[in-house]
Amino acid sequence: MITIIFVSNNGRAVVAPENSNLLRISLREKGGIPFKCGAGICGTCRCHFDAGSEYADAVKPKERRHLSDADIEAGYRMACQTFVSGDVSISWEVK
Numbered sequence: 001m002i003t004i005i006f007v008s009n010n011g012r013a014v015v016a017p018e019n020s021n022l023l024r025i026s027l028r029e030k031g032g033i034p035f036k037c038g039a040g041i042c043g044t045c046r047c048h049f050d051a052g053s054e055y056a057d058a059v060k061p062k063e064r065r066h067l068s069d070a071d072i073e074a075g076y077r078m079a080c081q082t083f084v085s086g087d088v089s090i091s092w093e094v095k
């Protein structure tokens with residue numbers, strides 16, 4: 001099992017299976033990552049790996065519509081398209 005910390009939701013920490021989809025766990029565990037489509041289209045679920053980016057899977061072509069190379073290098077991903085296999089801390093812009 002892995003630990004996912006939702007930094008922008010008062011640091012809420014939840015335990016999840018390895019290779020979990022970030023948005024799915026957020027929905028199940030009330031993590032609070034913003035979303036609309038869940039399908040890589042809207043761009044709402046943009047989030048930042050404060051820690052553990054090495055545990056994210058490969059960037060999907062759909063994510064590149066919303067993220068520049070610099071964004072990706074800086075640790076940004078689209079939560080609905082990203083699976084994690086280790087402990088991570090995730091933040092996002094709170095509106």
Ligand code: FES
Nearest residue numbers: 038040043045080
């Ligand atoms: S929720 Fe729409 S792109 Fe992720």
